[in-house]
Amino acid sequence: MEILFFGITKDIVGSSQVKLDFENEVPKSVGELKMKLERKYPEFSKLSSLAVAVNSEYADDNVQLQTNDEVAIIPPVSGG
Amino acid sequence: MEILFFGITKDIVGSSQVKLDFENEVPKSVGELKMKLERKYPEFSKLSSLAVAVNSEYADDNVQLQTNDEVAIIPPVSGG
Amino acid sequence: MNKIIEIVSSLDTNQVYAELSHPNSGGICVFFGAVREFTNNEQVTGLEFETYEAMALKEMNKLADTALEKWGLNKVVIKHAIGKKEVQEPVVVVGASSAHRSACFEACRFLIDTLKETIPIWKKEIFKNKSVWVSAHP
């Protein structure tokens, strides 16, 4: 599963785009993805918030993930 | 007594600067000046408000007038 | 200079960012007033402004000082155009520059609201067949 990372999550992961190997346990929902990411990158749990965008729209934890979705990790935004 | 007129008061009086002859009853205060002006130009009483500036500062009715003051009539302002 | 006060025949809107920019300002709020084509559904062909300039500049300076102090601003701009103005032309610019955005928004609103109440500037609305001094009558 290809995932885009931005801001501090990009620094934590070390790359802006990563093909993550979930050892055959591909997350089916946004909530599951967040849980798996926090297990893989403990630094994620320390952030003020962590959102996910699916096909460039904010997605709640219960949104289901499809194989060819564009999935992005959105740490706390700080524009302006 | 020289008086400056602006906006609608200039149109009513017909000039932007007038030497007014008060027939030896020169107004001693701003309030007295306003009364005399309203008697001379009845149109003044129909305005939303009428202020007076003495030496380019807003002046209350009780401000005394000196011979060489710069006196200006300030109809309702409408800048912006 | 922490304040720029001007009465001009024509407003230059391009300079306002440069005029309000300051190393300690994170927020700059600017209000432009412009000539609107319709007033109460009547078509306006233009506006004409006149001023008692010596007094207007004095009052604009007082207004700027009040805002600078009340909101701890870094810079203030107050500029008004006089003479004949056509639809879409800018007639007034007020701006405030501050560390954080709440202060510059509040100050900018205060500047334009107070300008409209106290600065000796008069506006005549010119319609096709008449002209009217704004706010003159109740």
Next chain:
Amino acid sequence: MNKIIEIVSSLDTNQVYAELSHPNSGGICVFFGAVREFTNNEQVTGLEFETYEAMALKEMNKLADTALEKWGLNKVVIKHAIGKKEVQEPVVVVGASSAHRSACFEACRFLIDTLKETIPIWKKEIFKNKSVWVSAHP
């Protein structure tokens, strides 16, 4: 076009009046966000912005539409700069153009407040000996 939405490498602040001018607008309110030299008394040497551009443009369009409808605006501008910015450089411009001034002030404040909460743009503050992603940690 009643909205101008852009993510750019460098903001042009001169165009904003022309972009927001409209024959039915008597009021135009603009907010510029700029790089401030100090954050909590620490000297900032610059900011660095990055974005998820496709999503940011989508969210900026939604934000503009919400404001256009809610305040009946004639025009909206939302522009954000990305990349490295130095002290006093503008990083964001939002503006609203409306018949009367209350609407443009309220809308402009809403635009910048909501932009800071929802648009996927990230800011790193660069100090002499460290750099920090703003708001990342509680």
